[in-house]
Amino acid sequence: MAAAPHPETELFTESHWSPEAHGRITELCQGAFAGVPALRSVSHYSNGIIDFVVRRGDCPPLSSLVTERGEDIANESLPGSRLLLCTQDLNALMRPLGTGELMRVVLANARGGLWGGRVKAGEYLSALTDTPGGMPAADEAMNGLVSAIRTRVHHLPDELPGGLAGPPEPLPEHKERLRIDFGTATAGHDGLSEMRLRALWGGHVNSLDLQYAAFYRDWKLVCAGDVFENPELGPRFLDVSVRSRRTGYRDLAQNLRGHLARLTDALRLVVQPPADRLVLDVQEGAVFVTWLSPRDYVLGVTLDQRQVGHAESRLHELADALRELTTTEGN
Structure with missing residues (x-):
């Protein structure tokens, strides 16, 4: 099912999407596109199931290997779905390090890339950019989106994906034990x-x-x-x-x-x-x-x-x- 709730984006939803459950989150996802032309699409998943996709309007198909006519939500969410499957395995691989859950994955090159992130247990987002040099801006937008959903919708603390912005602190003056x-x-x-x-x-x-x-x-x-x-x-x-x-x-x-x-x-x-x-x-x-x-x-x-x-x-x-x-x- 497709809708046109925002002049710059298209919304594709699955049958279980509802304004009560997903409305505020959908609006925040749509808002993430403002001023970020590099952001191609954002997909939202609950327990591994796609809920909706927000895509910038007039985007060309991703690839002839992926695209199926009339299957916009499946086509656009497939790269993120595959990234999130990899994320589950990487999370298990990193868990013994004792540094907490994997909450953000960025995979990119100069031509674009993929972003995947955990909002909270069972809730995930993915994003795509096919704009050359576009990943830094898309990454920043998605980090802010996750923080907004956590704090404004779920009333959870900000986990600071991507760290704090601003200039770096001065390095310690003492000699490091390298x-x-x-x-x-x-x-x-x-x-x-x-x-x-x-x-x-x-x-x-x-x-x-x-x-x-x-x-x-x-x-x-x-x-x-x-x-x-x-x-x-x-x-x-x-x-x-x-x-x-x-x-x-x-x-x-x-x-x-x-x-x-x-x-x-x-x-x-x-x-x-x-x-x-x-x-x-x-x-x-x-x-x-x-x-x-x-x-x-x-x-x-x-x-x-x-x-x-x-x-x-x-x-x-x-x-x-x-x-x-x-x-x-x-x-």
Whole structure:
């Protein structure tokens, strides 16, 4: 069933949709499109079942591989449905880390991408953008939408998806207790000397936002460094030890390769892969993956939910420095 309740969007609903149950949430979803031309569509799910889709008007079909005439709600919600299935598996994979439930996933590249998020247990949203460079704006809009539904409809606390906005805080002035371990992929690359890598990690990994980073080439560990042993981070390890957390992030990096195929299948329904950005935002921080090439990537972690956005920005700076270093090495 389709309706036209908003001049900029189209609304597609399933038969169980009702204004009493879904009306306020639908209005908030429609409002998220204001001033965000990159946002293509937003889908709402209850217990894994699609409730409605809001789509920007006059959108072309996503893909001839997906589109079925007259099945707008199924066509538009399919990429998000696949992303949410992946999210369930990733949530189970991350739960032993003790940082809470997975509440936001971003999978993107320069051409666009997918966003998936948990409003509360059993209630989920997904969003698509097929606008080049559009994911940052779509991501910000969706983070705000989730917070609005939680606080204004369900009267629940804001979980700060994406972290706090605003300028980053100054880094601590004291010397960080950086631990860095080197993997087998370091050997044989003169440009990736341990001294250079240690300097890079010392300039980016810190106790404020980006507390862990690991670099992988051809899926093999080059190095991993963290400041988990800094005293101010001690309360973060009451339930999960520093050693277990380090092991957990290495295991996560290894297991991500197996999930990447399904994530890529979901992305392909919206834009041409590969992805160059993956965000796994949990209740206490986030895990980020930035790809340097299809087989080389940097994985970063923050344990502070307020600093999620700033930590990802710092990881991107580290990734840029590694690109420059590896380019120099190749020349």
